[in-house]
Amino acid sequence: MADLTQTRVAATVTTPTRPVRRIPWEAIGDHAILIAGAALMLVPVYMMLASSSHTDITIHRNGLQFGFGDDMAANYNAALFEYGGFTNTVNGMTMLGNSMILGLGFAIGKIIVGMMAAYAIVYFRLRFATLAFWVIFTTLLLPLEVRILPSYEVITWMNLGNTYTGLIVPLIASATATFFFRQFFMSVPEELIEAARIDGAGPFKFFIDILVPLSRTMIAAMFIIMFVYGWNQYLWPTLITTDETLFTLVRGIRQIMQAYADGSTTPEYGEAAALALIAMAPPVLIVVFFQNWFVKGLTESDK
Amino acid sequence: MAQVTLNAVRKVYANGAEALAPATFTIPDGELTVLVGPSGCGKSTMLRMVAGLESVTEGEISIGERIVNDVDPADRNIAMVFQNYALYPHMTVANNMGYGLRNRGMNRAAIAAKVREAAELLNLVEFLDRKPSQLSGGQRQRVAMGRAIVREPDLFLFDEPLSNLDAKLRNQMRIEIRSLQRRLATTAMYVTHDQVEAMTMADRIIVLNGGRIEQIGTPNEIYEHPASTFVASFMGAPPMNLLDADAAQGRVTLKGGAFVPRSGVNGQAGPVTVGIRPEDVCPSPQGDLDFSVDIIEELGAQRLLHGQMAGQPFSVAVAKDQPASTGAMRLALKPGAVHLFDAANGHRL
Numbered sequence: 293m294a295d296l297t298q299t300r301v302a303a304t305v306t307t308p309t310r311p312v313r314r315i316p317w318e319a320i321g322d323h324a325i326l327i328a329g330a331a332l333m334l335v336p337v338y339m340m341l342a343s344s345s346h347t348d349i350t351i352h353r354n355g356l357q358f359g360f361g362d363d364m365a366a367n368y369n370a371a372l373f374e375y376g377g378f379t380n381t382v383n384g385m386t387m388l389g390n391s392m393i394l395g396l397g398f399a400i401g402k403i404i405v406g407m408m409a410a411y412a413i414v415y416f417r418l419r420f421a422t423l424a425f426w427v428i429f430t431t432l433l434l435p436l437e438v439r440i441l442p443s444y445e446v447i448t449w450m451n452l453g454n455t456y457t458g459l460i461v462p463l464i465a466s467a468t469a470t471f472f473f474r475q476f477f478m479s480v481p482e483e484l485i486e487a488a489r490i491d492g493a494g495p496f497k498f499f500i501d502i503l504v505p506l507s508r509t510m511i512a513a514m515f516i517i518m519f520v521y522g523w524n525q526y527l528w529p530t531l532i533t534t535d536e537t538l539f540t541l542v543r544g545i546r547q548i549m550q551a552y553a554d555g556s557t558t559p560e561y562g563e564a565a566a567l568a569l570i571a572m573a574p575p576v577l578i579v580v581f582f583q584n585w586f587v588k589g590l591t592e593s594d595k
Numbered sequence: 596m597a598q599v600t601l602n603a604v605r606k607v608y609a610n611g612a613e614a615l616a617p618a619t620f621t622i623p624d625g626e627l628t629v630l631v632g633p634s635g636c637g638k639s640t641m642l643r644m645v646a647g648l649e650s651v652t653e654g655e656i657s658i659g660e661r662i663v664n665d666v667d668p669a670d671r672n673i674a675m676v677f678q679n680y681a682l683y684p685h686m687t688v689a690n691n692m693g694y695g696l697r698n699r700g701m702n703r704a705a706i707a708a709k710v711r712e713a714a715e716l717l718n719l720v721e722f723l724d725r726k727p728s729q730l731s732g733g734q735r736q737r738v739a740m741g742r743a744i745v746r747e748p749d750l751f752l753f754d755e756p757l758s759n760l761d762a763k764l765r766n767q768m769r770i771e772i773r774s775l776q777r778r779l780a781t782t783a784m785y786v787t788h789d790q791v792e793a794m795t796m797a798d799r800i801i802v803l804n805g806g807r808i809e810q811i812g813t814p815n816e817i818y819e820h821p822a823s824t825f826v827a828s829f830m831g832a833p834p835m836n837l838l839d840a841d842a843a844q845g846r847v848t849l850k851g852g853a854f855v856p857r858s859g860v861n862g863q864a865g866p867v868t869v870g871i872r873p874e875d876v877c878p879s880p881q882g883d884l885d886f887s888v889d890i891i892e893e894l895g896a897q898r899l900l901h902g903q904m905a906g907q908p909f910s911v912a913v914a915k916d917q918p919a920s921t922g923a924m925r926l927a928l929k930p931g932a933v934h935l936f937d938a939a940n941g942h943r944l
Contacts, residue, residue, distance in 0.1 A: 483681035486648050491695035491742075492669035501694070505685040 337572070344368070344565035351561035363562060371566035376547075382536040384567060387544040391523055391571070394540055397460040398522030399515050406469025406514070407507070411499055413470075414477040415485065425474065431467045436528055444531055454535040463528060469514055476510050477503065513589025516582050520575040541571040597659035597749040597782055598624045599645065604654035606640050606806075614640045616807045617654060622799070627776050627783040631793035632803035633829070638786045639754060641803070645784060646675050646752050658750055669698075674743035675752040678759060680735045682727040682742075688714075689723040692741045706745075713741040716775070733764045740775065751776065751783040757792065769796060790830045794818065802826050820934075824941035827870045827934060833899055836909050838869045839938065847935070851905025855933060856883050866938035873899065873912040875932035882925035886911065891919055 343356045345364035351357065372384035412418065413425045436443060443462045452458030480503070488498045504511075529540050539547065545567050579586070599622040606615040615637040622628045630638040643649035645656055647668035655662050663671050674695075682691050692713060693706040701709075714720045717737045727735055736756060743751055756772070757765045773796050776783050787793055793800050794814045802809040802817065802825075810822035821827035827835040839850040842863045847855040855869055874897075876884070884904060888911075892899040898919050900911040904926075911926065913919055935944040 481679060481681065483677040483679055484683065486646075486668075487675070487677060487681040487683075487742075488694075489648065489668045490646065490673065490675050492698035493694070497698060502683055502685075508685075 337569075340565045340569055344562055344569060346562055348559065348561045348563070351565075352559070364566075367562040367566045368570075370560070371563045371570060374563075382539055382544070384541075384544070384570065386537060387539050387541045387567075388570065390538055391540040391542065392574070393456055394459055394525065394529065395519045395523040395574070397456065398463050398525075399518035401460060401464045402466075402469045402518050403511055403514050405464055406471075407473050407504070407511075409470045410473035410477055411503065413474055415495070415498075425470075428467045428470050431465065432471070435466065436463060440527065440531065443528075447532060454533055454538055456538070458532050459529060459538065460522075462532075463522060463525060469518065472514060473507065473510065476507060480506060509585055509589035511589070512582055512585035516578055516586050519578055523571075523575050541567065545571065598622060599750060599782060599784065600655075600657045601641075601645075602655040602657070604641075604644065604656055605652050606637070606644060606649065607652045614806055615644075618808050619654075620801065620808070620811055622782055622784065624782055625780045626798040627773070627785060627796060628799045628801060629785045629787060629793040629797035630801050630803060631787055631790060631829075632809075634788055635805075636803040637806040638788075638803050642752055642754055642784055642786045645750070646673055647671055671750075672746075672748050673750045673752055674746045674748040675754065676736075676739045676743050676756045678755040680727070680739040680759075682735060682738055684727055687724050687726060688719060688730070688738050688741075691727065691738055692745050695742065695746050709745045710741075713744045716744065717741050732760050733768060736760065736768060737771075740772065744775075744779070749782065751781055751785075753783065753785040753787075755787055756785075757787070757789075765792075772796070791832065794830065800830075802829065804829075820943070821870070822943050824868055824870065824936045827936070831872060833873050833910050833912060835870045835872050835934070836904075837936075838871070838904065838907050838909070840867050840869045841865065842867045842935070847933075849905040849907070851907065853884055853905040856928065863935070863944055867944065868936040868938050868941070870934035870936060871909075871928070871932055873910045875929045876911055876926040877929065878911070878913065878917070878919070878924050879927035880925055882927035884926045884928070885923065886926045887923045888919065888921045891921065 339356050339358065342358055342360055343351055344367050346357050346361035346367075347363050350361065372388075375381060375383045409428065413421050413428075418424065447453060447458045447462060450458075452461075484502065485498060488502055493501060524542060525540070526542050529538075529543050533539060533543075536547075545564055601618055601620055603617040603619050604615065605613070605617045607613050618641065630641060632638050640649060644651050645658075647663065647666065651664050656664055658671060658673070683694065686694065689707075689710050692710045696706045696709060710723070711720070714723055717740060719734070719737055719741060722730060722734060722738075727738065730738065736759075739756070753772070757768055760768060769792060785792075785796060794817075797814055799811065800814055800817050801811050804825050810817060810826045812820075812822075817826060817830050821830065821835070824837055828837060840847050840855065841850070842848075842865060844864070847867065847869060849855060849869065876882075886900075886902055886904050886909060888900045888902040890901045892901065896915055898913050898915060898917070900913065900919055902909060902911075902921075936942060937944055
């Protein structure tokens with residue numbers, strides 16, 4: 293989210309409507325506050341970046357660094373490609389891949405399930421459609437953290453521990469996407485479905501040919517939110533995956549720091565900082581690149 | 596091409612409200628029939644029942660020889676034009692027009708040819724690759740028309756298609772739709788609340804009020820012989836003057852005491868409503884009726900004089916070359932100007 297704030301600041305800076313040679317104190321004041329806020333968010337990130345270019349020993353002795361050192365390449369190389377962990381079978385790339393699978397699987401799965409549920413609730417005369425919606429809606433009050441033990445029970449009972457399915461599916465079960473798509477579908481004019489019916493489009497065709505393309509921006513916005521949410525998951529992956537080849541990045545950082553517990557080696561601070569930055573990059577990039585879609589999806593209702 | 600028949604068709608909503616009392620009529624092949632009435636009179640419901648978007652509670656609807664009560668809208672071979680156009684926002688004009696054909700499994704080349712033909716007819720060729728959001732209201736309306744035409748349906752259904760357009764464009768589109776319908780000779784049902792649209796476009800008008808058919812007839816019949824006070828006041832602008840009066844011994848006397856000549860009353864006695872169209876009277880010093888003018892409205896081609904006759908509100912339309920001033924004047928009735936209605940139920944006597 294730090295980067296979202298940052299890009300907004302940049303956008304406002306570029307459009308000053310300047311009256312004739314008067315110092316715009318108000319604008320300067322506003323920007324000072326915004327820049328201060330952005331700095332507050334970005335300084336820790338910068339510290340991470342700077343620290344990731346030092347050796348573990350330097351950081352261990354002198355704490356986090358503000359200046360750049362000489363070990364950046366080595367640290368990132370180690371973070372990405374050096375096998376580590378308890379079994380020595382996992383490196384940064386594996387974890388990056390796992391995080392990607394979790395983020396994408398979660399986002400796509402949730403969008404598909406959410407859209408189909410919302411479609412059923414809004415467009416079909418179901419007996420208890422409203423009741424069904426509110427039941428789904430109450431799951432918003434029950435995030436995974438609340439129902440983590442029963443979820444764990446179910447997943448292990450189904451023998452899905454240490455699988456991608458076990459990692460992703462329980463996270464999908466919540467109402468956010470259903471709720472947003474329901475609201476969106478309800479704003480689609482009634483005449484559109486009537487016109488489609490007369491044009492001979494059945495329920496399936498109407499969904500694929502008309503509703504899905506109309507929801508494009510909404511889907512993009514959902515995707516961004518869900519991808520970032522899935523990417524940042526920590527508790528559930530920690531619980532359900534014990535096989536190190538299934539570890540995600542967010543969880544892997546901690547794994548590196550855990551070496552500290554051994555006492556025999558210096559914790560790999562530089563590598564951890566590098567990995568933290570690598571873990572940050574994909575969500576940030578997605579938000580930066582899809583920002584327009586994101587804003588459109590959440591603010592525009594028509595067209 | 597097909598005639599449409601409604602046989603005692605009735606609509607009752609789930610909450611028990613009767614939206615449409617049993618209605619029976621036939622629309623002959625190739626005619627344009629306008630359903631007109633104030634909002635909530637059941638005209639849209641009737642149209643949507645013919646379209647198959649609304650279920651039929653009782654009675655039978657047939658298009659051509661086929662009873663379509665349980666036929667899916669897609670299989671009724673109808674096309675509908677909606678008030679807000681209902682174009683698919685993400686599709687180009689060409690795709691909007693061809694979507695119905697595509698769903699019916701027609702091949703691409705044939706669709707393209709048909710779309711092209713319709714676009715030429717509607718002057719839309721240069722817009723075929725645009726999205727609806729890049730078009731003006733009138734153009735969108737034409738695309739909606741095009742979508743209806745390419746299907747070559749048995750029946751066109753128009754649901755207030757011109758209400759979202761500005762007045763000037765509305766007049767133009769009115770003529771366009773009319774001439775198009777004539778040329779294609781396709782049966783059409785047209786819903787509107789605008790009596791001018793009804794009068795100008797219809798072969799036949801069905802006037803609805805409160806879910807009941809008040810009158811069915813040609814525009815001329817409706818205007819010259821309104822079947823009830825409702826039709827009399829709804830059709831025609833400015834509306835017909837309706838005055839409370841009493842009939843006795845073959846004479847009609849207004850509530851305020853004035854005697855109405857040439858009323859053509861025979862035998863009725865008791866309270867009646869006298870209807871006189873504003874243009875069916877003319878100022879004349881030898882006239883029979885006293886009228887006092889309060890307000891003069893200039894309409895350009897004519898003037899409207901609003902005032903009182905025998906203590907009841909009354910309006911007169913005079914041509915623009917006729918001088919007018921406020922104050923008292925006398926009015927003469929043109930032949931056949933007086934319409935008489937039952938005061939209790941509003942029916943024509």
